Amino acid sequence: MSGATRFRQCGSVLVTGASRGIGLQMVESLAGGGFSPGKIIATTRNPGGAQKLQxxxxxxPNIHITTLDVLSQESIDKCAEEAFLPLLKAAASRGGAGGSGSMSIQRAAVINMSSVLGSVECNWGESANIKWFPYRTSKSALNMVSRCMAADLEPDGILCMAIHPGWVRTDMGGSQAPLSPEESTSSMLSVIGGLSEEHHGSFLSFTGEVLPW
Ligand SMILES: NC(=O)c1ccc[n+]([C@@H]2O[C@H](COP(=O)([O-])OP(=O)(O)OC[C@H]3O[C@@H](n4cnc5c(N)ncnc54)[C@H](OP(=O)(O)O)[C@@H]3O)[C@@H](O)[C@H]2O)c1
Structure with a gap:
């Protein structure tokens, strides 16, 4: 997991949806993997009910739990007061590891959890049998948001990309999925840790493979 060791040089990492599934596994792997960043901000809709996260x-002690419901503007505004764009800009302005000025997670990055089901090009043949129209549409929209963010935040040196975690055994992925949350997360942390300028605005699989939009 070579790329993942770079998380050690990150000041803060914010993980949304950290109560269960892939989000919870991200927090667990980051905190216990021997490459823990300075601070892990773990968001959940209901901190009181997130027992495993608690x-x-x-x-x-470097895990800080905060409330975020992405469907509530009030909740987003409250959470944004503690973080988000001003903090990313401040981190990016410091130039990242060694002040190199190149894009990386050690400088500032936004990683959007997408899905290959959001790929318009891949929605053909066998894949088109998965008729989750609203889900697919929401992930296509997230992919577009990722590219828009990448274009907007490029002058600030903030790396933006979208990643597909694979088909993972979570509440959403179900018990038939081939990947455990540990396997998916371990591979994604390695890919994310190794991101550089060339991956800005990209859509990658958990293996690092480039996915078509
Ligand atoms: N599992 C897969 O095979 C797979 C494949 C491709 C992509 N993905 C993507 O990976 C991400 C995580 O999926 P998962 O499999 O880990 O799902 P999961 O086990 O069902 O967990 C979903 C997480 O999202 C949180 N959440 C739901 N609604 C929210 C809201 N309005 N505001 C903030 N948080 C909210 C949940 O928090 P609560 O506990 O508060 O409900 C929970 O932490 C998703 O974006 C999913 O689309 C998953």
Whole structure:
């Protein structure tokens, strides 16, 4: 997991949807992997009900739990007061690891959790049998948002990209999925850790493979 070791040089990492599934596994792997960033901000809609996350935070004092419901503007505004764009810009202005000025997660990055089901080009043949129209549409929209963000934040040196975690055994992925949350997360952290300028505005699989939009 070579790329993942670069998380050690990150000041803060914010993980949304950290109560369960891939988000919770991200927090667990980051906190316990021997490459823990300075601070892990873990967001959940209901901190009181996120028992596994609370247990992790007791074990790892660099985990800070905060409330975020992405469907509530009030909740987004409250959470944004503690973080988000001004912090990313401030981090990016410091130039990243060694002040190199190149794009990386050690400088500032936005990683959007997408899905290959959001790829318009891949929605053909066998894949087209998965008729999750609203889900596919929401992920296509997220992919577009990722490209828009990449264009907007490029002058600030903030790396933006979208990643597909694979088909993962979570509440959403179901029990038939081939990947455990650990396998998916371990591979994604390695890919994310190795991101550089050339991956800005990209759509990658958890293996690092370039996916068509
Ligand atoms: N599993 C897969 O095979 C797979 C494949 C491709 C892409 N993905 C993507 O990976 C991401 C995580 O999926 P998962 O499999 O880990 O799903 P999951 O186990 O069902 O977990 C979903 C997470 O999203 C949070 N969430 C739901 N609605 C929210 C809202 N309005 N505001 C903030 N958080 C909210 C949930 O929090 P609560 O506990 O508060 O409900 C929970 O932490 C998703 O974006 C999914 O589309 C998953």
């Amino acid at each position: 247990d992790l935070a007791l074990k790892h």
